[in-house]
Amino acid sequence: MEMNKRLLYLLHRYGSVLLDEPMANHTTYKTGGPADCFFVPKDPACLGEVCEASAKEGISVLVIGGGSNLLVSDKGIRGIVVALCGEGESGIRIADSDDNLLYADARVDKKAFLEFALRRGFSGMEFLAGLPGCIGGGIVMNAGTSMGWFSDILTRVRIITKDGLVREKNISGDMISYRGLKFERGNIILGGYFRLQKAENPEEARKRVDDIILDREHKHPLEYPSAGSVFKNPEGHASWKLINDAGLRGYTIGGAMVSEKHTNFIINTGFATSSDIYRLIRHVQEQVEKRFGVHLEPEVKVLGEF
Ligand SMILES: Cc1cc2nc3c(=O)[nH]c(=O)nc-3n(C[C@H](O)[C@H](O)[C@H](O)COP(=O)(O)OP(=O)(O)OC[C@H]3O[C@@H](n4cnc5c(N)ncnc54)[C@H](O)[C@@H]3O)c2cc1C
Numbered sequence: 001m002e003m004n005k006r007l008l009y010l011l012h013r014y015g016s017v018l019l020d021e022p023m024a025n026h027t028t029y030k031t032g033g034p035a036d037c038f039f040v041p042k043d044p045a046c047l048g049e050v051c052e053a054s055a056k057e058g059i060s061v062l063v064i065g066g067g068s069n070l071l072v073s074d075k076g077i078r079g080i081v082v083a084l085c086g087e088g089e090s091g092i093r094i095a096d097s098d099d100n101l102l103y104a105d106a107r108v109d110k111k112a113f114l115e116f117a118l119r120r121g122f123s124g125m126e127f128l129a130g131l132p133g134c135i136g137g138g139i140v141m142n143a144g145t146s147m148g149w150f151s152d153i154l155t156r157v158r159i160i161t162k163d164g165l166v167r168e169k170n171i172s173g174d175m176i177s178y179r180g181l182k183f184e185r186g187n188i189i190l191g192g193y194f195r196l197q198k199a200e201n202p203e204e205a206r207k208r209v210d211d212i213i214l215d216r217e218h219k220h221p222l223e224y225p226s227a228g229s230v231f232k233n234p235e236g237h238a239s240w241k242l243i244n245d246a247g248l249r250g251y252t253i254g255g256a257m258v259s260e261k262h263t264n265f266i267i268n269t270g271f272a273t274s275s276d277i278y279r280l281i282r283h284v285q286e287q288v289e290k291r292f293g294v295h296l297e298p299e300v301k302v303l304g305e306f
Pocket of ligand 1: 028062063064065066067068069070084085106130131132133134135136137138139140141142143144145187188189190220222226227228229301
């Protein structure tokens with residue numbers, strides 16, 4: 001797609017721009033075709049203006065974080081992909097020490113946030129141990145585990161609305177769902193406020209984190225590219241068990257395989273295309289539906305044309 005010259009000039013002014021950039025370089029699946037334009041802003045405050053200028057040209061804008069929950073089509077993504085990730089502890093501040101409130105920029109890696117909070121003697125955020133990606137992606141996905149979700153500690157978000165305005169919004173109960181926080185279409189997350197607790201015993205908090213990481217290393221096929229669990233757990237079921245009981249452990253299409261270690265992971269064995277992964281997702285859905293009459297809904301965000 002031909003990018004408008006004025007728009008390109010604007011993007012170059014505000015950050016770095018790569019044209020026809022393979023999304024395989026930006027997804028943990030290591031698959032996905034080219035984004036017309038891959039943009040990393042120096043300061044996300046420019047995104048209001050960028051979105052307005054793009055909308056005038058009829059060019060779509062997609063914001064991503066660390067790409068750890070994405071399956072991007074081999075045909076790529078039309079328009080502009082904005083990457084908000086890769087920030088360290090400099091993107092975190094204590095917003096209110098009496099209230100144990102931290103603010104983290106959307107671009108901050110979850111790992112950096114966890115480390116920052118542990119070092120300052122907080123607890124309540126240990127469930128973040130081993131979760132890939134960034135704060136913004138974690139907020140949108142309401143990421144978490146059986147030990148906690150983002151919505152347990154997130155109180156308020158800073159967003160850019162689709163009209164380009166920077167706003168703060170409290171998290172209310174009706175926004176919270178399993179693997180998702182509901183925002184208005186087109187909202188971009190700039191950061192979030194997290195309420196933690198002072199750990200009674202900070203060393204115990206660190207020990208919990210170390211144990212969680214060891215347990216995840218033991219249970220998850222981290223030696224292969226993946227996007228973590230592919231399917232949400234349907235009410236009353238564990239997806240990994242349904243997939244296992246449907247006889248799909250190790251089932252392969254092209255370079256994509258249902259992990260033998262954890263059957264809710266589909267792994268890239270080294271040469272998978274996104275199409276292989278997509279076809280395997282569909283196959284698993286069909287087989288589980290046929291055998292048990294249960295629909296598996298993907299947790300992974302499928303982007304582009306398949
Ligand atoms: C090995 C492995 C293990 C995993 N384990 C878990 C787990 O235990 N629990 C869990 O919940 N998830 C898990 N995941 C999935 C994934 O890591 C989480 O969903 C993570 O929070 C996604 O963050 P991200 O920054 O990579 O977001 P991305 O994958 O880049 O984006 C996710 C979604 O958020 C949107 N988005 C991202 N940033 C913004 C922003 N700033 N503004 C607006 N929209 C935005 C994207 O458009 C997309 O729709 C795992 C993944 C892997 C690879």
